[in-house]
Amino acid sequence: MTIHDFKLSYNAFGRLVYTAAGGEVHEGVVPVRAFPIGAPDDGISLVNGDGQELAWISRLSDLPDATRAMVEKELASREFMPEIRRIQRVSSFTAPSTWYVETNRGDASFTLRGEEDIRRIVATSLLIADSHGVQFLIRDTQALDKASRKILDRFL
Known part of the structure; x- marks a missing residue:
């Protein structure tokens, strides 16, 4: 199915409604990213309440502006993964430790229970899970400042 x-x-309840070219209507449609970290704007599936795919969107940029805005709004409401831009300091170099970081959503602090809560996604990307299960993303470790990389290296 094309876009x-x-x-x-x-x-009326603010739920996303999908209407197929043939007139079939599905309420409560959810967009799901195929590659949320590696290619967040490529490969998005629109699924119904039963998890069945209704449409595949190859690239968000291919959608008309109004449709793209709706899909982006729905994705943003479902996803919460702050991206760490700088590690300001840590309370200790042994776990558990409290990390004080600057993210794309503002300053934050979280407790790292153990080094096993830092997972490498690809060569330069990491996911860090805090003690409450919130996932923090470091998209590119090489893009961090020198002090942040030095702190991070102590845990890797």
């Missing part, structure tokens, strides 16, 4: 074979809108 021109459907229409998206919101119902």
